[in-house]
Amino acid sequence: MICQECNQRPATLHFTNISNGDKTEMHLCERCAQEQGEMFMMNQGSGFSINNLLAGLLNMEPSFQTKKQEAFHQEHVLKCNHCSMTFPQFVKVGRFGCANCYETFKGQLPPIIRRLHSGNSTHMGKIPRRIGGNIQIQRNIANLKQVLSEHISKEEFEKAVEVRDQIRSLEKQLEDKRKGGE
Amino acid sequence: MSLERFISQAVSSWMSEDGPDSDIVLSSRIRLARNLSEINFPTLATNEESGKVIETIEDRISKGPAPGFGKMELLKMDDIKPLQKRVLVEKHLISPHLAENAPHGAFLLSENEEISIMINEEDHIRIQCLFPGLQLTEALEAANLIDDWLEENINYAFDEHYGYLTSCPTNAGTGLRASVMMHLPGLVLTRQMNRILPAINQLGLVVRGIYGEGSEALGNIFQISNQITLGKSEEDIVEDLNSVVSQLIAQERSARGALQKTSNIQLEDRVFRSYGTLAHSRIIETKEAANCLSDVRLGIDMGYIKDIPRNILNELMILTQPGFLQQYAGGPLSPDERDIRRAAFIRERINMEKNQ
Ligand SMILES: [Zn+2]
Ligand SMILES: [Zn+2]
Secondary structure: OEOOOOOOOEOOEEEEEEEOOEEEEEEEOHHHHHOOOOOOOOOOOOOOOHHHHHHHHHHOOHHHOOHHHHHHHHHOOOEOOOOOOEHHHHHHHOOOOOOHHHHHOOOOHHHHHHHHOOOOOOOOOOOOOOOOHHHHHHHHHHHHHHHHHHHHHOOOHHHHHHHHHHHHHHHHHHHHHHHHHO | OOHHHHHHHHOOHHHHOOOOOOOOEEEEEEEEEEOEOOOOOOOOOOHHHHHHHHHHHHHHHHOOOOOOOOOOEEEEHHHOOHHHHHHHHHOOOOOHHHHHHOOOOEEEEOOOOOEEEEEOOOOOEEEEEEEEOOOHHHHHHHHHHHHHHHHOOOOEOEEOOOEEOOOOHHHOEOOEEEEEEEEOHHHHHOOOHHHHHHHHHHOOEEEEEOOOOOOOOHHHEEEEEEOOOOOOOHHHHHHHHHHHHHHHHHHHHHHHHHHHHHHHHHHHHHHHHHHHHHHHOOOOOHHHHHHHHHHHHHHHHOOOOOOOOOOHHHHHHHHOOHHHHHHHHOOOOOHHHHHHHHHHHHHHHHHHHHOO
16 A cells, blocks of 8 residues: 555555544654754745654554543543643644643553553653652662672672662652752 | 855855765754843843833843854844845744844844844844854864853843743743754765655654755755753754764765766766856756756765865855846846856856866
8 A cells, every 4th residue: 555645655655543433534644753853954834844743643542442432531521630631622723832731641651652652651761850860879889789680680799899889879858858958 | 236246245165164974964054042130032022122122132242252153143024124034034044033033133144154143033032053064073173162141141040940031832841953964965866865854753753945945955055953942951952963963974975976877877966967057057947057057066075076175066056046146146036037147157167167
């Protein structure tokens, strides 16, 4: 099957979108599916925006396909208490309203995030220096704990002791920071 | 205004300077998306909130400039004329979205135009570093310095799990989009792109033409960028892109070598025909100009043409866009008039080089 957007490459992604009982199918190649109207695109309006694409992706979530759950969601619509965005609105526009939306919709997000980021769901990159100090320490501790268990499984006890001390000192740092912050 | 002066004012460093592998990689770009923690994202922000974002940035600047980047001036989109906006977009300094759909948009620009910071675009802050040649690592370093400088006085929306929180979930995590602009005439002429593109897509990278519509890559210029922003470190994202780009460079070089070996005279003929078109035509459309510029640039890179600097491709691809032509003409032009102006502009530009 050929991608219906570019009519060139083979379609590898197939979306079925059901709204109001109408079923529409989309067959896209990877590239067209990921087109995001990024900066360098001088020519916009090629018809199919990330917004409706994302809406398509989100609507595919199994939890929204059964009528029962749809009814449930109409009764208890999730709504961000900071920006007032509801979950259906988010699905429609494909954009969060504010940072707090991530917290509000956290029960719904993991499958969406994984789908968009090749199965990844946890940030592994930069941590802001000023506000992220504790997170960095926590991440270091988690890494060291892994190293520790590797050393133990290889019976490298001297190295294990070294790492254990490093972990302790980081844990102390963390505790001091928390006390200082209060 | 004289053409020389117009060009000297219009050209950013990434367009005029050479960088590593700049026979094939025209430019490297890093973009970081950031948001303020307490304020609604720009799509929902009120006038007041958007104003607060700008104030916060102005406040940051007033406490001292980013180290090593010189003075950066904050410009509000409201104060910029439509034609100027268009020119900024054509130079890749701001996004079409900021120019057209961001009522409270603003941006900061470094003097050499390598750094721009867009405000109230899709996210509150988008840091962009645009360097000549293949310099993703250097551009990332610069972007990180700007990021750290901003963060000294700004509380970013950040989550342990989802990283930097962005308006669109496709940017969450690092908020990093790394991209390179590559000139790949050898791979296009040897019909290898159709084979290579799917392979690159499989590696989690996105390829597309920068100029032209849809899948068409005018001037054989392609942009390659990372697709996922979450679950990998910034360094890994850049490294993965770098390694694919290096392979593409090697393949492009070998395609050029093969072309020279098997079809030297045909290639030389093609290059000089295009040169002739650019040097003498009276009417030229964007598409023809782009294809001829690509040929001429290839001719320069392969040593057929010696009296023209190679940055003419980067420069003229941008300076012959509609916004620039109208800016140079000093007013609006119909598409037909643009084609005439474009031909004249290119002729003059080539003669300017010859007369030096
Ligand atoms: Zn397609
Ligand atoms: Zn919200």
